[in-house]
Amino acid sequence: MDRPTPPTKPTKVYFFGTCLVDLFYPEAGMAGMELLQAQGLTVVFPQGQSCCGQPAYNSGYRADALKVARAQLDLFPGDLPIVVPSGSCAGMMKKHWPHLFHGEPDEAKALQVSARVWELTQFLVQVLDVKLTDKGEPLRVTWHASCHAQREMGVVDEPKALLRQLANVELVELTREKECCGFGGTFAVRHAEISAAMVGDKVADIESTGAKRVVSGDCGCLMNINGALEAGGKPVQGQHIAQFLKERTHG
Amino acid sequence: MSDARAAILGTLRRTRDAHPVTPPPSDFTPLADKQWPPEERLPRIRRMMEAVHTEFLDATEADWPAVVTDFLTRAGAANLLYAPGTADGATLSAYPLPPREREGTHAQHGEGEGFAGSDGPSPSDTPSPFPLRGPLPSPETGEENTASLTLIPYDRPIEDFKQQMFEGIDAGLTGTLGAIADTGSLILWPSADEPRLLSLVPHIHVALLRADALYDSFWQAMRDQRWADAMPTNALLISGPSKTADIEQTLAYGVHGPKRLVVVIVR
Amino acid sequence: MAEHAVNFAAASKAALQDSQLRGNFRRAMDGLMSKRAVQFADAKEWHTMRALAASVRLRALAKLPELLEQLETNLTRNGIQVHWASTTAEANAITLAIMRKANATLAVKGKSMVTEEMHLNAFLEDHDIEVLESDLGEYIVQLDGTMPSHIIMPAIHLNTKQIAHLFKQKIKDAASTGEDAAALTDLARRILRQKFMNAGVGMSGVNAAVAETGTLCLIENEGNGRMCTTVPPVHIAFMGLEKVVEKLEDVPPIISLLPRSATGQPITTYVNMISSPRKEGEKDGPREIHVVILDNGRSSVYADPELRDTLRCIRCGACMNHCPVYTKVGGHAYEAPYPGPIGQILVPQMEGLAKRGEMPHACTMCNACVEICPVQIPIVEIMGRLRVEAVHPSASVKDSGARASKTEALVWKGWAAMNTSPLAYKIATTAMSAVGNAAPGSLPLLKEWTSVRSKPRFAPRTLHDLARKKGIPNV
Numbered sequence: 003m004d005r006p007t008p009p010t011k012p013t014k015v016y017f018f019g020t021c022l023v024d025l026f027y028p029e030a031g032m033a034g035m036e037l038l039q040a041q042g043l044t045v046v047f048p049q050g051q052s053c054c055g056q057p058a059y060n061s062g063y064r065a066d067a068l069k070v071a072r073a074q075l076d077l078f079p080g081d082l083p084i085v086v087p088s089g090s091c092a093g094m095m096k097k098h099w100p101h102l103f104h105g106e107p108d109e110a111k112a113l114q115v116s117a118r119v120w121e122l123t124q125f126l127v128q129v130l131d132v133k134l135t136d137k138g139e140p141l142r143v144t145w146h147a148s149c150h151a152q153r154e155m156g157v158v159d160e161p162k163a164l165l166r167q168l169a170n171v172e173l174v175e176l177t178r179e180k181e182c183c184g185f186g187g188t189f190a191v192r193h194a195e196i197s198a199a200m201v202g203d204k205v206a207d208i209e210s211t212g213a214k215r216v217v218s219g220d221c222g223c224l225m226n227i228n229g230a231l232e233a234g235g236k237p238v239q240g241q242h243i244a245q246f247l248k249e250r251t252h253g
Numbered sequence: 254m255s256d257a258r259a260a261i262l263g264t265l266r267r268t269r270d271a272h273p274v275t276p277p278p279s280d281f282t283p284l285a286d287k288q289w290p291p292e293e294r295l296p297r298i299r300r301m302m303e304a305v306h307t308e309f310l311d312a313t314e315a316d317w318p319a320v321v322t323d324f325l326t327r328a329g330a331a332n333l334l335y336a337p338g339t340a341d342g343a344t345l346s347a348y349p350l351p352p353r354e355r356e357g358t359h360a361q362h363g364e365g366e367g368f369a370g371s372d373g374p375s376p377s378d379t380p381s382p383f384p385l386r387g388p389l390p391s392p393e394t395g396e397e398n399t400a401s402l403t404l405i406p407y408d409r410p411i412e413d414f415k416q417q418m419f420e421g422i423d424a425g426l427t428g429t430l431g432a433i434a435d436t437g438s439l440i441l442w443p444s445a446d447e448p449r450l451l452s453l454v455p456h457i458h459v460a461l462l463r464a465d466a467l468y469d470s471f472w473q474a475m476r477d478q479r480w481a482d483a484m485p486t487n488a489l490l491i492s493g494p495s496k497t498a499d500i501e502q503t504l505a506y507g508v509h510g511p512k513r514l515v516v517v518i519v520r
Numbered sequence: 521m522a523e524h525a526v527n528f529a530a531a532s533k534a535a536l537q538d539s540q541l542r543g544n545f546r547r548a549m550d551g552l553m554s555k556r557a558v559q560f561a562d563a564k565e566w567h568t569m570r571a572l573a574a575s576v577r578l579r580a581l582a583k584l585p586e587l588l589e590q591l592e593t594n595l596t597r598n599g600i601q602v603h604w605a606s607t608t609a610e611a612n613a614i615t616l617a618i619m620r621k622a623n624a625t626l627a628v629k630g631k632s633m634v635t636e637e638m639h640l641n642a643f644l645e646d647h648d649i650e651v652l653e654s655d656l657g658e659y660i661v662q663l664d665g666t667m668p669s670h671i672i673m674p675a676i677h678l679n680t681k682q683i684a685h686l687f688k689q690k691i692k693d694a695a696s697t698g699e700d701a702a703a704l705t706d707l708a709r710r711i712l713r714q715k716f717m718n719a720g721v722g723m724s725g726v727n728a729a730v731a732e733t734g735t736l737c738l739i740e741n742e743g744n745g746r747m748c749t750t751v752p753p754v755h756i757a758f759m760g761l762e763k764v765v766e767k768l769e770d771v772p773p774i775i776s777l778l779p780r781s782a783t784g785q786p787i788t789t790y791v792n793m794i795s796s797p798r799k800e801g802e803k804d805g806p807r808e809i810h811v812v813i814l815d816n817g818r819s820s821v822y823a824d825p826e827l828r829d830t831l832r833c834i835r836c837g838a839c840m841n842h843c844p845v846y847t848k849v850g851g852h853a854y855e856a857p858y859p860g861p862i863g864q865i866l867v868p869q870m871e872g873l874a875k876r877g878e879m880p881h882a883c884t885m886c887n888a889c890v891e892i893c894p895v896q897i898p899i900v901e902i903m904g905r906l907r908v909e910a911v912h913p914s915a916s917v918k919d920s921g922a923r924a925s926k927t928e929a930l931v932w933k934g935w936a937a938m939n940t941s942p943l944a945y946k947i948a949t950t951a952m953s954a955v956g957n958a959a960p961g962s963l964p965l966l967k968e969w970t971s972v973r974s975k976p977r978f979a980p981r982t983l984h985d986l987a988r989k990k991g992i993p994n995v
Contacts, residue, residue, distance in 0.1 A: 017992075019983040021939070025952060026976055028983035035992060047987040049994045052939040058932050060885060062907035066936035073940040101901075149886035182844040186884025193529055193882055194968035199536050199848045200884075201972065229973025258604035261761060261815050265585040268823035276578035283568040284772055301786065411751070411804040419717045436776075436787035445801040449750050453743060471791075472772040481768040484733045486799055487750075490791035495743035498783070499657035499673060501680045502548055503701035508656055508709055509716075510743025510790070 011130060014044040016084040018074075018119075020091040021053040022221040023242075030221065030242030034087040034122050037248055041130050048077035056094040059102065060187050068102055071095075075111050084118045085125050087244050088220050089151020092121040097154045121151055122244060123219055127160040136168035138250040144174050144213035146204070146227060146240075148220035149182050161219055161243055168250050174211040178203075185226040201230040208238055216240045284472040287435045294434040294467040295518070301437025302516065305493035306506050310517045317519050318348035321426065321459055324515065326402050330423035334455055337406035338446030341428050341461055346404060407448050418454050425455035425511075431466030432516075433474060438490040439516065440474060449487050458511040460491070464520045526875055528882045532853040541677055545850045548676050552841040555784025556892070573777050574896040576770040577832040580762075584822065587731040587764045588813065594734025598796040600809040608638040611814050615640060615723075615756060618810055619649055622754045624720025628712070630738070630745035631655040632725030633671055633835060634758040634814055636857040637870070640723075651723070652715050654744035656708055663690045669851030671858060672782045672837040677850050680704070712744065722748035722806065726759035727834070728774055729811070732767045735795045736811065739775060739788040746792050755797075755806040761813050762822075762831035774834055777894035781838040817870035817918070824916045826905055830865050832895045837862075839889035839899060845882055854879070861889040865902045872918035873910045880906040949982045 015038060023031040035045045051074055059067035078084050086092040096119045103112035126132045145165060151157040165173045184190065184200025191197075204227060208216050216231075216238055218224050228240040289297060299309055312320040325333055336342040407425075411418060427447055430440040439460055443449040452458050468474035471490065475481070480488065495510030506512060535541055560566040580587060592602045605611035611634075619627065627644065629635065629651055641651045641662070653662040657674035661667065664686055668674030675683065684699035687707060697707045716722075724745055728737040736757050738745050749755050765771065771793075779788045798805035821830050840846045840860030851859035856867040856876070864883060868876035880903045889899045906917065911928070913921030938948045956978035961970045969976070981989075988994075 019987075024983040025949060025956075025978055028979045028981060028986050031983040032986050032990065035987070045992060046995060047983075047992040049984055049988065050942040052942070052945045055939075058935060060904060060907070061932065062904075062909075062911045063929070063932040064908055066932045069936045070939040149884070149888070153887035153891055180888065182884045182886035182888065184844070184884060186886070189881065189884045191965045191968040193532070193845075194971050195529065195533055195536050196845055196848055196882070197884075198972040199542075200844055203848075225976050226973065229969070229976060232974040233970070233972055257606040257610055257815070260606055261604055261813075261819055262585050262588065264819040265588070265761075265822055268819070269582070269585060272823075272825035272828075274578065274582045274825065274828070276582045277571070277575045279572055279575040279579065279770070280568070281572060281769070281773075283565055283572055284776075286565075305785075305789070407803060409803065415717055415751075419713055438787055438791070445799070445803065448803040448805075449746075450804045453746050453750065470772065471775065472769060475768060475772070481733055484735050484768075484793065484795040486794070486796040486802060486805060488793040488795075489746075490787070491789065492787050493789050495741070496789055497656045497705060497742045499655070499660065499675055499742075500683055500701040500704055501544075501678070502551055502673070502676075503680065505702045505705035508705050508742040508744070509654065509712060509747055 012043065012083055014046065014082055015125075016078050016082050017045050017047045018051055018054070018078075018084050018086045018091070018095070019047065020086065020088045020221070022225070023087055026225060027221045027242055027245075030245045031087055033242070033248035034085070034244035036252075037122075037126065037132075037244055038085065040251070041132060046082070050077050054091045054094040055102070056091060056098070057187055059094065059098060064102065068106070071099055071102055071112070072108060075108060075115055078115050078118070082118065083120050083125065083129070084115065085120050085122055087122045087242065088222075089121045089148045089155045089157050090220050090222055092119050093150040093154030095119045121155045121157050121219065123161040123164055124155065124157050127163055132164070134164065134167040134247065134251050136170045136250050137252070138168070138170055140170045140172070141215065142172045142174055142211070142213045143215045143217050143246075144176055144208055144211040145179070146176065146183065146208070146216050146218040146223055147179050148218060148223050151219050152180065157219070161217075164243070164247060165217065171250065174213055176207045176211060178207055183223045183226050185222045187222065190226060197226075201226050205230050205234060205236065209236060213238060215246070217243050217246045219243045281472065284470055287470040287472075289434045289469055291467070294469070295464060297434045298432050298437045298467065302493055302514075304437075305496065306514075307493050308513060308515045310515060312517050312519050314519060317461060317517055318345050321345070321517060322348070322402050325424050325457065325459070328457065328513075330402060330457060332403040332405050332422060333424045333426055333459075334405045334407050334418075334422045334451060335426040336447035336451060337408050339428060341426070342406070342446075345426065346406070407451055411448070411450060418450060422455045424457040424459055425451040426459045426461070427452050428461050429463075429466070430478065431468055431474065432462050433468050433471055433490070435470040436490075436492060438471070438492040440468075441489040441491060442485045443487050443489070444485065452489070452491060453510050456507070456511060457513045457515060458491075458494070459515045459517060461517050461519055464518050524875065525877060526855050526879070528853065528855075528878045531855055532849040532882075535849040535853045540679070541850055542848065544677055544679050545847055548673070549841050549847045552783060556781060556838060556841070557784075559780035559784050559786065569773060569777060570894050570896055573773040573834070573894055574832065576765060576773055577834070577895045580765050580770070581822070581828060581831055583766060584762070584764070587766055588761060590731040591729055591734065591764050594731065595811055596734075598734045600734065600736075600797065600811055603810060603812045604815075605812055606815045608814070608816050611638050611758070611812050611816075612640060612643040614812055616644065616647055616649075618754065618756055619644070619721055622720050622808070624754065625649055626715065626719045627651045627721040627723055628654050628715050628719040628744075628748050628752065629658075629723040630725065630740065630748040631658055631674075632723060632758050633857060634725055634760055635723065636668065637814070637816055638758075652712070652719070654712050654715070654748060655740075656705065656742060656744075659708055659712065660686065663687070667852065667857070669859065670837060670840055671835055677852065716747040716751045719752045721754045721756060722750075722752035723756050723758065724748050726757050726763050726811070727778065728771055729759055729764045730768050730771060731764055733795060735768065735793050737771055737775070738792045738794070739778065739790065740792070741789040743790060746790055749792065749794055750805055753806055754808045754810070755794075756810045756812060757794075758812045758814065761815055761818050762833075778834050778836045781836040781892065781894045820918065821866075821869045827869060827902060827916065829897050830869065830902055832897050833862055833866070834895055835862075836894060838892050838894065842888045842892050844884065844886060844888065861899045861903075862897075865899055865906060868906055869917055872922070873906070874919035874922035877910040877919075877923040880904075880910065946984065949984070953978050953980060953982055
């Protein structure tokens with residue numbers, strides 16, 4: 003994976019919250035910003051931001067996706083890294099924006115923005131090299147890796163490395179960590195039965211770890227997994243990794 | 254359908270020229286990197302081929318006919334189809350077998366009389382102790398089998414003895430052009446003298462491998478032997494006895510081709 | 521379009537309810553994935569080898585028309601007869617003519633996906649010619665009167681017990697046979713050997729055709745491919761036009777990656793390279809070899825520079841083994857010759873988006889297939905492109921725009937309007953936070969979502985709101 007390497011640890015970053023976090027998991031977004039602030043960074047949250055454009059892009063409506071992506075470009079001037087609490091939205095901006103803007107008049111600008119995008123845990127580990135101190139009670143958790151974090155952003159070890167820094171947290175990995183949970187955006191409603199079977203398998207895998215909590219870096223997966231856990235009356239809860247880390251380190 | 258040809262090639266050429274692609278260069282390093290020290294090649298070939306149920310026998314240029322015939326006799330094979338026109342075939346037929354083991358071969362009945370239709374006993378006339386159905390006897394088990402082994406030369410077109418080939422032949426003997434360490438494979442170039450079906454239809458395929466004809470990879474072998482200059486009618490890599498996993502991924506050997514592959518390493 | 525749209529969701533429903541089937545697939549795919557992983561434990565070897573294989577395929581596509589001509593020249597020089605077919609109907613007609621000329625009433629066939637595209641068996645049976653599948657998996661599927669559910673392991677949807685039952689029903693002397701894989705295999709061996717012996721024509725696919733030497737390469741484990749290409753007096757090989765490679769040395773990378781990706785074996789039992797019919801003095805082998813080069817939509821796939829990469833495929837089936845959707849529903853749910861990820865990009869291009877427009881949507885875009893594809897086909901990018909084609913008329917894909925919906929287009933226009941104006945976005949998200957949770961679960965989409973999940977809950981305040989309140993700077 004090609005990653006931008008800021009010359010030194012920056013003092014200031016942009017935060018792109020994503021539309022899903024905005025509407026359903028704002029506390030995960032706040033936690034992400036606070037984790038960055040705790041490292042001494044100034045975090046800028048441009049209020050004009052909305053969505054990376056992925057929903058329309060993956061549904062075949064690329065002109066609409068382009069309009070929405072374009073509306074984000076001017077919000078992140080300069081060279082600051084752009085941190086995103088989602089592997090999927092980060093992947094859209096980093097991997098698909100170059101394709102989406104190909105041949106467009108603002109292609110150069112889009113590429114400049116795209117190149118500065120980081121997934122949150124990747125940024126915490128690779129750029130900030132954070133050291134976490136666990137203040138929580140002993141807890142067993144498991145990690146759900148989002149497909150786009152793994153395969154578009156190359157984020158595999160970083161979140162697990164962060165969880166392993168927490169002295170009282172026991173991380174039990176899933177048997178099929180790499181397997182999709184069945185969210186897939188509109189897939190979950192277009193092919194609801196297949197999606198249900200997939201999340202059913204994922205829930206079974208989570209349960210078999212004996213974890214009290216399933217931590218993930220993507221809110222689409224979380225919405226799917228949490229919804230299935232809740233509907234199934236399972237005691238396990240899903241949580242965004244930013245929120246989990248913040249809870250554990252801020253007491 | 255020459256208009257199909259013109260239409261297809263026309264479309265391909267037109268659209269390719271509209272959107273030409275420059276492929277990245279082909280870097281064959283990963284194939285060139287597949288190398289083993291000479292002394293490790295044979296053990297590796299053995300290990301890989303044994304993992305897929307190939308059997309190995311050790312022999313010398315002097316004793317391989319004895320090793321082969323002893324093995325087949327013990328395995329319960331009644332006959333061995335071989336290529337009389339090859340050097341190995343000549344060696345085998347010159348090997349002093351006890352007289353009664355030559356029954357049914359042209360050595361006794363004259364050129365071209367070894368098969369059904371000739372006067373002598375033929376494989377289909379003589380009931381074979383070698384079971385065509387069910388599992389084969391293992392060479393290690395059972396008491397000494399004293400049945401004789403009949404040598405049958407593959408010296409005529411298959412059409413002349415198709416039924417016998419399919420129903421009456423227990424074992425076939427071929428040479429090899431060598432073996433490949435990377436994948437544990439034998440290289441065979443069947444020829445007019447050593448026909449293709451020798452290594453396919455008989456239940457046991459016995460292949461002679463000279464211990465000095467070993468290659469690192471298929472790629473190396475085809476370059477060293479300059480295959481691209483002149484390909485034979487048929488070139489083969491064989492890496493074990495015929496097998497399938499089509500029934501619930503359970504490996505079963507001997508589905509259509511040989512049930513057993515026996516490699517005789519000749520030093 | 522007269523053809524009906526194929527409803528993948530409906531077809532997959534039955535599969536999902538069949539716990540036996542789901543168990544069979546889960547077990548099989550888990551096994552295949554772990555066996556493949558063992559083969560590619562050396563990451564550097566994997567990356568360099570797949571780059572090599574991809575370059576081989578890309579080079580072949582870059583020179584495709586020239587290589588096909590060179591292949592034809594060299595095959596012809598070698599005594600192999602070449603036939604070109606634009607459509608499956610033409611390919612079937614060519615086959616029938618060859619069979620008639622050979623006076624053949626029985627053909628034995630090795631695995632060939634192209635003949636599945638052609639529905640060749642049904643066509644020949646309509647003309648009183650018996651075609652017997654000889655790959656054990658294909659033989660089982662043919663006995664069962666169904667289609668292969670996987671391109672490499674056609675009968676993977678059945679377990680041993682089910683196959684034993686099928687044999688007992690369909691084969692006369694099966695009653696006395698044991699019910700284990702070895703006994704069933706042995707029974708098939710006895711039956712098929714009679715057929716190999718008596719068939720007038722042998723048929724096969726082609727894994728790679730070498731332009732440089734005029735050589736057909738076939739790989740297999742069972743020996744049925746060698747039987748079909750050696751015993752009958754006439755051999756007909758079927759290949760998609762993309763199967764050509766430039767040089768003989770382009771074959772080893774493909775031979776190396778295909779079986780390792782497909783079944784996790786270092787090599788198949790047989791690599792069979794055929795360059796000529798029986799020559800003067802040779803004692804076996806077919807006296808005639810015919811190669812049928814089939815287009816069936818491939819030249820249109822080739823025409824688009826982005827979609828062209830579909831034709832890199834070497835048919836290893838690893839994308840199926842790793843697809844979480846395929847693993848759940850199995851191959852039959854796709855109702856297509858090629859199931860799974862490669863089928864989802866290939867079949868809509870061959871058969872058109874009116875019939876197959878839903879196929880590219882039966883994918884979560886998880887990229888598991890892309891990660892393991894040995895020739896680096898950007899499967900998910902092509903999937904996304906076909907979703908565009910399905911709703912926008914263009915000249916690129918058959919029946920593009922067939923799935924266009926005014927309502928859907930309007931929804932996305934509204935979505936774009938909301939997400940391009942900060943004011944509209946603020947109003948809309950504030951409204952959703954305030955009243956979104958009151959939406960009834962019976963609404964379309966929400967209804968599907970809540971079939972197994974609780975309703976997603978809008979947070980009382982958006983992140984924008986919280987950030988502003990917490991004094992996070994805007995610039």
